[in-house]
Amino acid sequence: MGLSQSKPPPPPIFLDQPWRQINFGNNTTDLQYVEYYKPQAEEQQLRILLHGPVGAGKSSFINSVNSVFQNQVCRHALVQNSAQDCCTKEYRTYRIQRGNSNNFYPFVLNDMMGLKNVTRRNRRIHVKDVKRALKGHIKDGYTFNPECKISKGDRFYNRAPTENDKVHVLVCLVDANTVSLMGDDTVEAIKDVRDEAAELGIPQVAVFTKIDEAFPEINTDVKNVYKSRSLKEKIEKFSADVGIPIHSIFPVKNYHSETGVNPDVNAIILNALRHIIATGDDSLNRKLRFQV
Ligand SMILES: Nc1nc2c(ncn2[C@@H]2O[C@H](COP(=O)(O)OP(=O)(O)OP(=O)(O)O)[C@@H](O)[C@H]2O)c(=O)[nH]1
Numbered sequence: 001m002g003l004s005q006s007k008p009p010p011p012p013i014f015l016d017q018p019w020r021q022i023n024f025g026n027n028t029t030d031l032q033y034v035e036y037y038k039p040q041a042e043e044q045q046l047r048i049l050l051h052g053p054v055g056a057g058k059s060s061f062i063n064s065v066n067s068v069f070q071n072q073v074c075r076h077a078l079v080q081n082s083a084q085d086c087c088t089k090e091y092r093t094y095r096i097q098r099g100n101s102n103n104f105y106p107f108v109l110n111d112m113m114g115l116k117n118v119t120r121r122n123r124r125i126h127v128k129d130v131k132r133a134l135k136g137h138i139k140d141g142y143t144f145n146p147e148c149k150i151s152k153g154d155r156f157y158n159r160a161p162t163e164n165d166k167v168h169v170l171v172c173l174v175d176a177n178t179v180s181l182m183g184d185d186t187v188e189a190i191k192d193v194r195d196e197a198a199e200l201g202i203p204q205v206a207v208f209t210k211i212d213e214a215f216p217e218i219n220t221d222v223k224n225v226y227k228s229r230s231l232k233e234k235i236e237k238f239s240a241d242v243g244i245p246i247h248s249i250f251p252v253k254n255y256h257s258e259t260g261v262n263p264d265v266n267a268i269i270l271n272a273l274r275h276i277i278a279t280g281d282d283s284l285n286r287k288l289r290f291q292v
């Protein structure tokens, strides 16, 4: 009789300690940071540009941020309904209203067309479009064309962008379900965009969406987000593949089908937003100091 080799037990689902601490429930630390955030220069706004593969949850993230501050689920940015349907094609700026007032927060979020069927050719075009958006050359309402970049003669081309038109922080959104299946061209496109941003001195943050769908332990309770071993491993792998450091990667669950907001989901969204704003503000301040 041969010796039966017993398989090693699978690693536990949960880590002994969460790898990042966030305040669940009423996350007042992050909420107050965002509430009181004000760029140093008067009349300055902080511009956040979202990019990433089609269907990653860019528009949903904008709706989720809005939902946190409206205290109800909002659907201002159009979200795709089916996997075949590429939804966002237009470049658009979203301002976030302070409660019911006529006031807006001094940060804005820009939505753009996602990366789809990436080839070497359309990757180059996409990267050029993102570069122009980063420099503030694309006006609201521009419809992206995957076949060619925005031309300097286009009526949506802004020839003289001000500091308010320029992007201060770039956010790469990826779907946690499919991140490991991303094709080489998509990975290369994300890296190219990262390099362009770095050349312009614009920092980059990544957001992992759909963590509820990808990890049953998080679906059961979103408070498990930083305890999930598989999520941590996916983030480490993505970080190594595209070169975005782990401290700049934030997992998020967007509001997608729910009818009301939830304090723990809000806490995760606010924590990511706070770090996005802090990262952008740091680069904006450095830039303004140089200009004096
Ligand atoms: N379960 C779950 N579904 C999500 C989440 N975020 C987005 N979705 C769903 O994923 C689909 C795509 O979301 P979108 O926000 O349209 O993605 P997008 O990146 O804007 O897509 P394009 O505009 O086509 O590039 C929609 O059906 C959303 O409801 C999430 O965190 N969890």
Ligand SMILES: [Mg+2]
Residues within 6 Å of the ligand: 058, 059, 060, 078, 079, 080, 087, 088, 111, 112
């Ligand atoms: Mg979209």
